[in-house]
Amino acid sequence: MKFGAGQSVKRVEDARLLKGEGRYTDDIQRPGQLYGITLRSPYGHAEIRGIDTAAALAVPGVVAVYTHDDIAAYGPIPCLVPLSGPKVTPRTLLVKDRVRFVGDSVAFVVAESREAARAGTEAIEVDYADLPVAASIEAALAPDAPLVWPECGSNTLFDWQAGDAGAAKAALEGSAHVTRLRIIQNRVAPTSMENRAALGEFDAETGALTLTTGSQGVVMMRGIIATILGIDAGGLRIMTHDVGGGFGMKSFVYNEYPLVLHAARALGRPVKWTGERGDAFQTDTHGRAMASEAALGFDAEGRITALAVETWSDLGAYQAQYGPAIQTMAGGTIMGGVYRIPAIHNLVHGVVTNTAPVDAYRGAGRPESAYVMERLVEAAARELGLGVDEIRRRNLLTPAELPHANGLGLTFDIGNFPAVLEKALEQADWTGFAARKAEAAARGQRYGRGMAYYVEIAGGGGSDEFADVRVGANGMVEVAVGTQSNGQGHETAYAQVTAERLGIPMEQIRIVQGDTVRLDQGNGTGGSRSMALGGGACLLAADALVARGIELAKADLGADDVSYADGVFKAGGSNLSLSLTELAARHPGGLDGRSKYTTGKPAPTFPNGCHIAEIELDPETGRVKVARYSLVDDFGNLVNPMLVQGQIHGGVAQGLGQVLLEDVVYSDDGQLITGSFMDYGVPRADDMPAAIVFDTLGTPSPTNPLGVKGCGEAGTIGAMPSIMNAIVNALDGTQIEMPATPEKLWRAARALQLAVAAE
Numbered sequence: 200m201k202f203g204a205g206q207s208v209k210r211v212e213d214a215r216l217l218k219g220e221g222r223y224t225d226d227i228q229r230p231g232q233l234y235g236i237t238l239r240s241p242y243g244h245a246e247i248r249g250i251d252t253a254a255a256l257a258v259p260g261v262v263a264v265y266t267h268d269d270i271a272a273y274g275p276i277p278c279l280v281p282l283s284g285p286k287v288t289p290r291t292l293l294v295k296d297r298v299r300f301v302g303d304s305v306a307f308v309v310a311e312s313r314e315a316a317r318a319g320t321e322a323i324e325v326d327y328a329d330l331p332v333a334a335s336i337e338a339a340l341a342p343d344a345p346l347v348w349p350e351c352g353s354n355t356l357f358d359w360q361a362g363d364a365g366a367a368k369a370a371l372e373g374s375a376h377v378t379r380l381r382i383i384q385n386r387v388a389p390t391s392m393e394n395r396a397a398l399g400e401f402d403a404e405t406g407a408l409t410l411t412t413g414s415q416g417v418v419m420m421r422g423i424i425a426t427i428l429g430i431d432a433g434g435l436r437i438m439t440h441d442v443g444g445g446f447g448m449k450s451f452v453y454n455e456y457p458l459v460l461h462a463a464r465a466l467g468r469p470v471k472w473t474g475e476r477g478d479a480f481q482t483d484t485h486g487r488a489m490a491s492e493a494a495l496g497f498d499a500e501g502r503i504t505a506l507a508v509e510t511w512s513d514l515g516a517y518q519a520q521y522g523p524a525i526q527t528m529a530g531g532t533i534m535g536g537v538y539r540i541p542a543i544h545n546l547v548h549g550v551v552t553n554t555a556p557v558d559a560y561r562g563a564g565r566p567e568s569a570y571v572m573e574r575l576v577e578a579a580a581r582e583l584g585l586g587v588d589e590i591r592r593r594n595l596l597t598p599a600e601l602p603h604a605n606g607l608g609l610t611f612d613i614g615n616f617p618a619v620l621e622k623a624l625e626q627a628d629w630t631g632f633a634a635r636k637a638e639a640a641a642r643g644q645r646y647g648r649g650m651a652y653y654v655e656i657a658g659g660g661g662s663d664e665f666a667d668v669r670v671g672a673n674g675m676v677e678v679a680v681g682t683q684s685n686g687q688g689h690e691t692a693y694a695q696v697t698a699e700r701l702g703i704p705m706e707q708i709r710i711v712q713g714d715t716v717r718l719d720q721g722n723g724t725g726g727s728r729s730m731a732l733g734g735g736a737c738l739l740a741a742d743a744l745v746a747r748g749i750e751l752a753k754a755d756l757g758a759d760d761v762s763y764a765d766g767v768f769k770a771g772g773s774n775l776s777l778s779l780t781e782l783a784a785r786h787p788g789g790l791d792g793r794s795k796y797t798t799g800k801p802a803p804t805f806p807n808g809c810h811i812a813e814i815e816l817d818p819e820t821g822r823v824k825v826a827r828y829s830l831v832d833d834f835g836n837l838v839n840p841m842l843v844q845g846q847i848h849g850g851v852a853q854g855l856g857q858v859l860l861e862d863v864v865y866s867d868d869g870q871l872i873t874g875s876f877m878d879y880g881v882p883r884a885d886d887m888p889a890a891i892v893f894d895t896l897g898t899p900s901p902t903n904p905l906g907v908k909g910c911g912e913a914g915t916i917g918a919m920p921s922i923m924n925a926i927v928n929a930l931d932g933t934q935i936e937m938p939a940t941p942e943k944l945w946r947a948a949r950a951l952q953l954a955v956a957a958e
């Protein structure tokens with residue numbers, strides 16, 4: 200049908216957004232609204248000996264000043280994956296007696312205006328006693344390191360492992376060749392276009408609280424905040440309207456969300472907090488931040504014998520909502536990719552530092568694991584004298600070997616990895632590389648290419664999803680879905696699959712998300728789960744609507760045999776019929792209902808693909824240009840190829856940004872050096888390749904009715920190692936760590952020139 204699943208339909212939400220009709224949290228204004236500002240710690244580590252708020256309360260316009268003593272009855276922001284056992288790092292809404300990173304929340308000032316609230320924070324007097332700081336993994340692991348949490352006894356809170364350590368060690372010892380690398384993955388800041396914001400409201404008559412905030416799912420957030428405040432979740436409504444980017448960071452509960460609710464209830468007026476970019480750099484959960492020692496063994500024919508990886512994962516000052524799970528259960532189980540690895544072991548240490556908490560960032564552990572593996576594979580190819588394509592041919596799992604248990608707890612179900620590789624080589628004009636390299640050399644440029652074969656675990660965050668359908672008297676079908684769009688195009692994709700199932704125009708479908716009153720069930724958006732689970736819920740909801748309609752139509756048409764197609768219910772053996780609109784008008788609410796799609800148990804999909812990058816490096820300046828970029832991905836069936844391609848482009852941009860530009864830097868005393876866009880680099884249009892050549896070779900997933908595999912994180916996962924491998928190739932194998940800044944690359948290129956001159 201027109202605009203059905205599988206077609207590149209333009210996003211229906213774009214007309215609204217491009218005309219400035221989007222509705223973001225800070226757009227909302229309420230009568231009598233107050234404004235909140237958080238006072239943040241300027242120290243990386245310090246005791247609070249006292250707080251004097253008298254001067255702040257005297258500032259004109261200031262209505263209230265809250266410190267820990269005022270909200271001590273509330274619970275901490277929880278870590279939902281407490282791998283550290285009894286070693287807990289409770290994060291109270293406002294710090295009581297010790298700040299642990301620059302940006303830690305000390306007080307919350309509410310005033311008639313933002314300006315007055317800001318003046319109030321500046322008038323608060325805090326007596327800090329500076330403490331020693333551990334602002335990096337190395338500093339936290341030093342023998343005399345200051346303890347971020349003295350009560351834990353160590354800065355290493357947990358040791359997680361998967362696989363067989365003994366088998367991996369023995370296999371490495373018996374290998375004909377072992378490639379070893381130490382790999383650092385830089386800390387990055389999500390830097391979403393829309394800063395976080397929150398609006399709290401209190402209804403004195405009902406006692407109900409309402410929070411409006413940009414999120415990646417309102418239902419789980421409601422449960423967490425209700426627990427913090429000690430109230431029944433039924434008394435809390437959470438709404439999310441348009442969201443300007445999330446990338447994992449907006450999945451989480453932050454201090455300001457319960458605080459605006461507390462203030463609204465205490466003061467009887469709406470209270471809004473809107474973060475500035477400085478707040479975002481200091482307190483939005485960071486990503487990556489890890490160091491790994493990795494070893495990859497081979498036999499005499501260049502086939503992998505073993506993989507052993509040991510990683511130190513920086514958790515920041517507090518174990519964040521999902522922080523401990525990112526390099527362990529989320530990303531740690533995918534280490535090794537879709538290669539044939541007889542013996543494997545992955546060990547992860549969780550380390551606290553005096554820095555901002557680290558949690559899920561686009562890919563949530565999977566880019567990190569792919570980066571380690573693909574850096575190893577290309578380094579091994581150089582050491583073994585094999586082509587980077589050939590080493591992968593010898594080691595990629597074949598379709599005949601699937602399903603395959605990877606030794607870390609995952610079973611890859613379906614795919615054709617060698618075919619994807621070969622198609623990617625053809626698309627990238629693999630054989631034409633030598634000519635391009637020679638042409639660049641003639642211009643005095645270094646030219647390199649890199650490859651990455653990645654696999655992703657998609658569809659996490661719960662095995663259930665919900666869709667609630669209502670049909671108006673005008674025939675409009677409203678579908679409320681338990682996920683949340685952050686710019687991915689859910690309004691379009693869900694409308695496509697629902698319209699196709701019902702056989703009606705897309706214009707007759709309205710997708711609703713982000714209101715716990717409209718739909719109080721759902722597991723939100725994250726882990727590239729939305730189409731597999733949310734799309735499945737839409738299909739079930741459409742089928743259930745038709746089934747209800749058939750029963751109603753039987754009575755109305757006086758027929759025992761009623762069929763449905765293209766928006767019309769027809770009685771068998773006659774010309775009698777009722778349109779969906781007519782039936783809805785006859786039975787207000789009669790077609791409405793809620794459907795739950797469930798896989799029954801975790802049923803991840805495994806998107807995978809091959810990314811190939813070619814870069815040009817100017818040895819005089821160290822500047823890198825991504826000259827060519829192409830990829831072939833297996834995303835199963837594509838609901839909307841245009842949306843998928845857009846997701847890939849965005850993911851590649853974020854991967855490129857981490858490789859070339861982005862780096863959150865703290866000084867030794869815990870000061871955030873990169874606290875603004877003056878100091879923190881993000882990719883611009885001229886950093887991107889002129890074109891990203893995109894193609895797919897899909898094997899439909901057997902885990903969901905649409906046969907889809909998640910695509911939201913794939914671009915980032917493939918971009919990081921492919922671009923870095925291309926840089927290393929251009930530098931004749933010189934290992935570089937992210938970000939590959941012009942200074943680093945100039946120095947590396949200069950060293951190679953001097954080495955040649957000395958020969």
